[in-house]
Amino acid sequence: LSSLALYGLGYSYYNLKDYENASYYFDDYVKKYPESKNIVEVKLRLADSYYGNKEFTSSSNIYKNLLKGINRSKNADYVLYQYSQALFKAGKSKQAVKEFKDLQRRFPRSKYADKSLYVIGWISFQKNNYEEAIKDYKLVLKKYPATSLGPIVYYSIGDAYFNLGDYESAISSYGKVLVNYPRSQSVFDAVNGIQYSYVAQNKTEEAVSFIKEFVIQNPGLNFTDKLSFKIGELYYGLADYKKAQEEYNTFTEQFPKSSLVPEAYYWIGKSEEQQKNDSDAVKNFTKVYESYPKSQTAAAAVIELSNIYNRLKRFDEAVSVLKSSLDNLRESSRAAEIAFMLGSTFVNAGDVSSAYDAFNDVITYYDGTIFAEKAKLELGLIDLSAKRYQNAEHYFRELSEKLTDDIGAKAQYYLGETLFEQDNLTDAISAFVRVNTVYPKYDEWVTKSFMKLGDSFVKMKDKKKARQMYREVLNRHSKGEIAIEARKKLRRIR
Template identity: 50%
Template structure:
């Protein structure tokens, strides 16, 4: 079309100048065009040059003649001369319509001569002078091609992308896309390469580049490891039109892709076809090697051996690898002796090969499997010294496992540890070494390091040797006394290994035992003994079973197991611990006489054991429990007489004191309690002894004597770390005697004497309580507020707030109570007393008649603290507010919710109010049913039962059944004849008359 337009221009130009120029000139130009169109380019060139001589340089026909002369030279292959003509046009004729064409063809000529920078200059001039014109897209393409030819890949991509986008002015759109894809492929950007190859295949199905793009996209998918897509592309029938060289390459890649996706049968088929149909292809040995591997992966070890053996005849890299793998093929085929021979042949033939360590490792592995450990180590040690880290890691790991089996844990650790530095942490070898190292460290009692490695293994590969990992984790946690976590790990074991199952069951039993879950411990030990009755641990399991029964208070079962152990001689009679537990089990199961007998026997049989004095003491304790106080005292004293240096001294004197106290002999009790204070001032029984003295003096009506005793004790033992706790009891004594003034003084003395004691907050609180009981409310509030403000994190602070609120309410200072509660709710966030404080705030609002605010507070308590008793109390309060407001349905829902879920006093109250709400709502029959439920479910809560009878009477009045009404009222009178309930019931009966 463009050529036709040019011809019309020429003809029109000729017509214009016909009056000026002679017919000869016109005929000459027309003749030149005719020769050009006939392909007689030598003649056309001569005529165009001749015609040009008849025009001036400013004439368009001059430029036309020169341009077609240059085109004629291009057709003749005279590109140098053509370039000269075109250069003249672009350099000297600025106004010509042929400048664009001249630039374009100059660029093509220079590109053809590989003068890429000059070619780009001409294409760039074209783009600058004629942007967006017919050659712009093509020029961009050729600039991109030139950069690609010089391996200036980023520049090539820049221009090729522009060329691809310029669809209107690019005659090489398919080539632009193809070249862009190849550039991306050269850069290793296979994803973008695939993108543009795929665009070419999708939109330019008639392009001559289609087949090339098909193979290239297959190759790119291969390098992207998208082998399925590679298979899809390389299986395209179009590829059969490739040259034998390219087609054989495509088959090789196709076979490799099948291999990578583990379709070994298909890989075998394609490799075989390639080898058979293209025997001279350049990848023949690689294809044969791939075929050998395809056989190997299909466990066709004899076929694999045949191929590897054939390839091993040559000494190239493929031949050397094949020599190794033919040995492996024999090993995998179970022909270990042949494998050994081939490996040794390899050592002789290729002593300098870089795979010698790999061969030695395999020899070591073979000898290891034959249980020839010494020979195995002879090969494994040099294998571990090679340069191949994969082989080194495997060799070190196997050496570690050998030492682990021999219980040489230090050597095992030294072999396993280097693997962590030379092996990828995703490999099976790394995981084996990590487990082996952890196990070695466990046996070396380095539990923290072992635990760290096992946790790392769990994070890297959760499924690797899961049961073994869980077993050793359990054992480590057990050794670290974290029995709860150990139990979880033992439970996670789901092995088929009988030995691990046995150990896991035994471990679970011990975890439960050490956690104090004796019921489950007994179940596990019983199960262990049932499944493994002859295990070497059976005696220990029976002993722990007996202990577990004892711990779960199944003393009859415990004593039976101990008796069986003794009678079967499974447990020697010279074991004082078992004997003691046996006697204890008898005592705990209520067999006191038998227990006393065995405790007595134990003390006689093992008088020097650590259980001898305890046995004598326990005999005394049994008598004490049976209220045989005199005999108890005798036995207790026998402990002190028989074992003068016994550690039981404090508890013995304390117990004697208790026995005298229970006999009403308070003076004797005090004497023995004082022995604890005098002889054992740092004993844990000091507090109990002081309590005993306190109660004794109170019983003797001598509380001051108890106080004097405390003062004397503190004076004699001023540096004891619990002196403050003893001194604190002075205030308790006065407070319990309702001597609140002296209680205040005592607590104030305590604060002065022990300002750093942890009991100071409690002292301030009890000063407040004492002042409150003396009705000194301002003083009480002062000390309660001191407790709250100075010690907000102490639990006593919340109690102080509640006391302050109570005093404010008592004094009808409701705003003061609300302020106190609000400040506490802000400062005591997180305290367990928050719901109670909120509830009391709601109660205060009720006293203020601020029912809406009260309702909101109760609603918050019931929602945010629904598991507490204050939530249920709040629901009842909301119900009563709704009841008073006539919102019966809401009230009934709240009352019913509490009544159905609680069986205590609160439940009884809710059930009564549920009946009351129904009554006031006019649902008398339903009210009767609700109130009867108080009698059937909550009969032990007299207040609500009485109120229910009273209201039942009112219900029957409503129903005009005066007989039943009177019956209900008289039921109240029988139980409450002389109180307000009784009087109210009598008034109701009178009103019936």
């Protein structure tokens, strides 16, 4: 390709933010046309492309080489700033700070000077050196009083004070964002900071009063609904469910057109449920699902409804809402979970045949999800209960061979159970031993495996090993039902 073609392709991909392809063409240009009049510009774009593709070491090397040939050109401050940033993001923070300081020394009027000093403060913050971060942030305001970074600097100072536990100073700094920059994008975060500073001091009512007063004084802001919504969150987080319910109700009246209204009704339902008001909880969850089916909260409301109906043994109603939602919420990220809950509801209702079909549907339509794996486990348990050992073994073996989580641990245990029930004791013992070997952190299944190992050795008339296994159960759990069972089995061995 000609130099013009490589140059054009590189810039086309660069402007599309396809930095991988951009770097390919810019790099090709540099190799083929090192004497080109555009070589410095192309090298800079190559470095920027590496930077955009998060190849920070490669980008920093090019920026460094460019700096050797650039002194007071129009791009020198930019190159030095990018070089410093690349060093920082490559994990070389000490060297980055040195270069950021060099930028302020060499280019005190650069548009990157205030940014470079701010990043120095951010580096101190990241290292948990909050006092140093505060000094650096304050220096930004002192050296560059007209900086556009003012809101974020005050907010960052507030965060540093918050992490030091100096909540009053944090409130003061966050407050300067509200007073000096009431229309900035940092206002919402600053209000959050003030709220959490009050809460950290157990001053919940002060936090609530502050938010309410701020909303009254700033009705035109486009996030007042989000701030008001936080009042309910505060009370719910403190387990004051009655006040949470009241505040969420107030929210729906005050902001009826807010996108957060479905979520408010959802949390009203949760608050009612926590107060044992199941009928009112059902009413609010139903409202979310029926009135706001396109909201992100609709699926969560269906799941809560299903949980309540299952707990109350109103299985037909649970099945009805789950089936309906599978049609209406098929694009939801929680559709697989809803489909799995349908199968679980059939299990709870004793309808094993329908449960089997439902779990098969989960595997068919939601393959690759965690709920497909859970469905396979449930199918294995149903097959084991029905003594369809070959099917059960298939599911349990598949899961235990590819998963290392709790599902894999449970599957491995039940693989042992399946083999044990068929009197294939040698393979059963191997399966139970593998639970402890592969899944040692899942105590429930490891302990149960030791119990079944004891049972297996009893069947094999190896009393010594059987005793060892039951004693291992007692070593792990000296109290509780499993300990009682282990002691009974030990006493039976003569």
